[in-house]
Amino acid sequence: MKALKELTGVAAPLPMMNVDTDMIIPKQYLKTISRDGLGKGLFHAMRYHDDGTDNPDFVLNREAYKNASFLIAGDNFGCGSSREHAAWALEDFGIRCVIASSFSDIFYNNAFKNGMLLIKLPQDAVDTLTAQAEYGSNAKFSVDLESQILTAPDGTEHKFELDEFKKHCLLNGLDEIALTLEKENTIASFEKSSTQNHSWLTPAN
Amino acid sequence: MSARTLYDKIWDAHVVSTEPDGTCLIYIDRHLVHEVTSAQAFSGLRHNNRQIRRPELTLAVVDHNIPTSDRSQGIDDPESKLQIDTLRSNTAEFGVEYFDATDVRQGIVHIIGPEQGFTLPGTTVVCGDSHTATHGAFGALAHGIGTSEVEHVLASQTLLQTKSKNMQVLIKGKLQKGVTAKDLTLAIIAKTGTAGGTGHVIEYCGEAISDLSMEGRMTLCNMAIEGGARAGLVAPDEKTFAYLKGRPKAPKGADWDAAVEYWKTLKSDEGAHYDQIVILEAKDIAPVVTWGTSPEDALPITGSVPDPQSFEDEHKQAAAKRSLEYMGLTAGTSLDEIEIDKVFIGSCTNGRIEDLRAVAKVVEGKKIADRVSAMVVPGSGLVKKQAEEEGIADILIAAGFDWREPGCSMCLGMNPDRLKPQERCASTSNRNFEGRQGHGGRTHLMSPAMAAAAAVTGKLTDVRTMVDS
Numbered sequence: 085m086k087a088l089k090e091l092t093g094v095a096a097p098l099p100m101m102n103v104d105t106d107m108i109i110p111k112q113y114l115k116t117i118s119r120d121g122l123g124k125g126l127f128h129a130m131r132y133h134d135d136g137t138d139n140p141d142f143v144l145n146r147e148a149y150k151n152a153s154f155l156i157a158g159d160n161f162g163c164g165s166s167r168e169h170a171a172w173a174l175e176d177f178g179i180r181c182v183i184a185s186s187f188s189d190i191f192y193n194n195a196f197k198n199g200m201l202l203i204k205l206p207q208d209a210v211d212t213l214t215a216q217a218e219y220g221s222n223a224k225f226s227v228d229l230e231s232q233i234l235t236a237p238d239g240t241e242h243k244f245e246l247d248e249f250k251k252h253c254l255l256n257g258l259d260e261i262a263l264t265l266e267k268e269n270t271i272a273s274f275e276k277s278s279t280q281n282h283s284w285l286t287p288a289n
Numbered sequence: 290m291s292a293r294t295l296y297d298k299i300w301d302a303h304v305v306s307t308e309p310d311g312t313c314l315i316y317i318d319r320h321l322v323h324e325v326t327s328a329q330a331f332s333g334l335r336h337n338n339r340q341i342r343r344p345e346l347t348l349a350v351v352d353h354n355i356p357t358s359d360r361s362q363g364i365d366d367p368e369s370k371l372q373i374d375t376l377r378s379n380t381a382e383f384g385v386e387y388f389d390a391t392d393v394r395q396g397i398v399h400i401i402g403p404e405q406g407f408t409l410p411g412t413t414v415v416c417g418d419s420h421t422a423t424h425g426a427f428g429a430l431a432h433g434i435g436t437s438e439v440e441h442v443l444a445s446q447t448l449l450q451t452k453s454k455n456m457q458v459l460i461k462g463k464l465q466k467g468v469t470a471k472d473l474t475l476a477i478i479a480k481t482g483t484a485g486g487t488g489h490v491i492e493y494c495g496e497a498i499s500d501l502s503m504e505g506r507m508t509l510c511n512m513a514i515e516g517g518a519r520a521g522l523v524a525p526d527e528k529t530f531a532y533l534k535g536r537p538k539a540p541k542g543a544d545w546d547a548a549v550e551y552w553k554t555l556k557s558d559e560g561a562h563y564d565q566i567v568i569l570e571a572k573d574i575a576p577v578v579t580w581g582t583s584p585e586d587a588l589p590i591t592g593s594v595p596d597p598q599s600f601e602d603e604h605k606q607a608a609a610k611r612s613l614e615y616m617g618l619t620a621g622t623s624l625d626e627i628e629i630d631k632v633f634i635g636s637c638t639n640g641r642i643e644d645l646r647a648v649a650k651v652v653e654g655k656k657i658a659d660r661v662s663a664m665v666v667p668g669s670g671l672v673k674k675q676a677e678e679e680g681i682a683d684i685l686i687a688a689g690f691d692w693r694e695p696g697c698s699m700c701l702g703m704n705p706d707r708l709k710p711q712e713r714c715a716s717t718s719n720r721n722f723e724g725r726q727g728h729g730g731r732t733h734l735m736s737p738a739m740a741a742a743a744a745v746t747g748k749l750t751d752v753r754t755m756v757d758s
Contacts, residue, residue: 100611101604102483102583106722111703115354115368117328117375119436129724158604160484163517164722165701166419167326168435186484189453189519190419194435207604247451248310260437261339264314264445267306271342271447274305274316284540284548285318287345287407 086199087257091180092226093153096143097217103157104164105191109173122169123176144177148220154227156214157184159207162191171198181227183234185210196250199257201227203234203244212236229255292558294455295524296490299430299555303413305447315450317442318412319429321398322349322385324376325703326417330440331379342446344384348407351376351390352397356704357666357693360390369704383443396669396695399423399637403507404671406536410525410552415442420637420719421520422513426506427533428525428555430490433514453519454564456489460497462571467753469647470505471639471717471736473497474512475577479587481567486518489565492557493523497571503532504643511638512719515584524556578624578749579721579734581612586721588624590739590751596620615723616731617711625749627733631714632663632744633726634690634737636700639717640668644737645676649684651741651756657689658747664691664706666698690744702727715743 113125131142138145144152155174161184162170171194174182180200185207187195195202205213216223216237223237229251234242253260264271278285293301305314327349334341341347354369364370373390380387388395394405399420402408414424414431417439424431438448458477478485491513493506501509506523513521530549533539540548575589586609588595597609597620613620618627634640634648645667657663665685667673673695676682686692699706700718708714708730717740718725721732733749742752 099604099607101608104720104722106701106720106725110724110728111701114325114703115366115372117332117372119329129728134728158608160487160517163483164419164515164720166417166421166433166435168329168417168437171435186487188484188517189487190433190435190514194437197435197437247312249308249312249449260449261333261337261441261444264441264447264449265339267314270306271314271316271445275343275446278316282547282551284409284544284551285412287319287538288541288544289537 085197085257085259088180088199088201088229088254090226090228091153092224094149094151094221094223095154095156095213095217095225096149096152097214098143098155098157099214101158102160102163105162105167105170106164108162108170109167114167114169119172121176122173123178126173126177151178153178153180154225155179155182156210156217157182159185161187163188166190168194171195171200175200183210183213196254197260199254201229201254205242205244209242292560292562294557294561294563295428295492295522295555296430296455297561299411299413300452302411312449312451314447315413317415317446317448318346319402319407319414320347320442321402321414321416321421322347322439323353323398323418324351324372325353326436327379327439328372328375329436330443331383333440334383334443339444341383341385341443346446347385347443348402349376349380349385349387350395350398350401353697353701353703355390355696357696357698357706360694393670393674396672397637397640397697399511400640400668400672403427404536404669406533406539409533409539409548410529411555415448419514420511422518423507423511423637425510425513425521426503426523427529428522428552430520430522432520453490454488455562456486456491456518456565456567457563458491458493459566459568460493460495460571461568462496463500464497464571464574467576467738468574469736469738470501470508472574472577474509475579475584475587475734476574477567477569478512478516478584479577480569481516483515483583483585484517486513486516489518491516491518491521493521498523499526502643503528504641507641508638512584515719525552576736576739576752578739580616580618580624581609582615582721582723583608583612584719584721584734586612587734590624590749592624594618594620594622594624625751628713628748629661629715629733629743630712631708632661632740633699633714633716633718634664634740635666635668635698636718637668638719639737640666640672642672642675644717645672645681647737648741649681651738651752652688652745653684655688655745657744660747661744663689663744664693664699666693667695669695699726701725715740715749
């Protein structure tokens with residue numbers, strides 16, 4: 085996965101709570117067998133009119149936010165379906181960092197596995213950042229992952245929490261499966277003891 | 290050792306290793322796979338020249354994408370066909386057991402796991418689908434994962450996880466007549482909110498939970514994810530063991546006895562710590578319907594559409610206003626005056642035999658309203674067969690229901706079963722999100738009995754006024 089150490093850019097404000105993954109990427113894009121090219125379907129129902137033309141009112145269609153690399157959303161962002169297509173679509177569009185007061189557990193994990201950083205901040209702080217993001221292309225946000233600080237356009241610094249392990253993987257762009265497979269001996273020994281103690285764990289027939 | 294919850298016990302029994310920050314490598318006992326979230330994981334294995342560590346612990350089935358009309362002649366939609374063909378070839382290449390669309394054991398992934406005895410108490414169960422929470426009904430630690438994690442499990446039979454917090458949802462007393470597991474699970478979400486369970490694993494406790502059938506417990510746990518929880522759990526008991534005994538993939542002989550002995554230890558200790566406790570009185574719960582576009586937008590059928598201004602929080606006010614616009618509803622309208630166009634009976638929430646029996650009980654000898662088109666999609670081929678043998682199918686067909694082949698169907702509308710813009714549906718599924726059942730479609734979530742009542746009257750209806758249940 086892509087490493088992320090620092091990021092600077094414009095933030096698209098989407099102050100809606102409970103933005104679900106159906107809304108982030110709807111069903112018609114789930115028939116793909118590839119991870120690529122899903123940015124075109126991002127927020128499809130809000131972003132396009134029924135005839136396929138752009139809805140000029142939607143934030144990502146406004147000139148200032150067409151190249152946004154941050155998204156500032158409402159509480160419980162990414163709830164619902166486990167579809168990783170939601171993370172793939174955001175990443176493919178160019179969003180590398182989402183800020184909200186909470187995220188669904190599954191979406192949270194999916195995003196980090198795709199080189200994205202999700203930042204949880206109290207709702208008051210999110211509201212302030214949303215208001216600043218409304219200033220458009222001159223309102224630059226930046227994040228430094230090593231120090232875990234998000235700097236708002238007005239210079240205010242917001243410290244955020246993050247698990248060390250997630251941070252380490254994201255800073256270095258590590259392949260988690262390769263890391264896990266290095267523990268082959270530990271996994272094999274766990275398996276041996278669990279099969280000995282609970283032979284019923286192996287499915288019948 | 291100090292007092293532990295059921296979740297603590299299952300978690301502790303599966304920790305393979307721990308990172309300094311507390312991130313754990315957890316062993317996965319059961320992995321379910323379907324066509325929509327697996328292709329990219331198999332591609333990843335192939336790209337990195339990796340094998341599946343223990344193929345016998347993975348079971349694959351096609352469910353999301355397939356039409357619910359006759360499938361014996363193949364599938365027309367080229368994209369769906371490609372995705373299904375890809376699952377078939379991937380499972381053959383990597384040696385995973387696969388139930389194809391024409392197999393009687395085919396069905397919704399969360400219906401067939403328990404049905405086959407693949408889901409067992411005390412195990413860890415994952416699937417690239419958020420409704421994996423369903424399997425928690427058996428006292429299995431079960432949760433949805435993304436495709437990267439599907440690949441991780443295939444390659445290593447493990448997952449990197451941080452431990453969730455413990456949450457207890459305690460239901461005191463007995464449910465009233467006509468109130469089902471679906472009403473219960475929606476009432477819980479209405480109380481906790483869709484983010485109320487975020488970062489937690491819920492254990493459902495109390496008399497009303499013990500009283501539920503295994504089917505009811507599956508309905509309950511299925512929607513733990515709609516309350517934001519990582520997983521839902523019900524401690525296994527004699528009902529659990531009776532359900533599993535003799536199922537094809539359940540333990541046999543001495544293994545069965547050893548398993549039951551272990552499963553009996555799977556309950557929370559006296560004095561175990563919960564980070565959050567939510568208590569509901571069963572007697573206060575009525576049949577519930579949703580009015581908005583989030584599962585937390587649930588109210589008793591005796592209520593009316595709320596005024597967005599009645600919510601304290603400004604973000605919630607904005608969400609409610611948007612919901613009412615999308616749903617085409619006016620604040621103050623009695624919920625039982627809302628007319629519907631479609632009825633959908635099915636899904637991993639309510640596509641089991643007990644659900645179809647509940648519908649048959651309401652509609653037997655009646656006809657669905659002229660304005661309504663209603664479909665029943667059994668959760669699996671085996672559920673369908675049983676319903677046909679019990680005469681349920683005949684009752685439903687006589688009432689005017691369309692009797693379909695098994696699959697996820699109109700729960701998410703990836704196949705041709707979809708709502709048209711502004712069509713209003715009484716649905717036994719789990720999500721009323723904007724566009725979930727079809728672009729512009731309007732979903733009201735409810736129990737199978739309530740959906741059956743709506744089918745007959747053509748509007749949302751309190752089923753208690755129709756049958757003596």
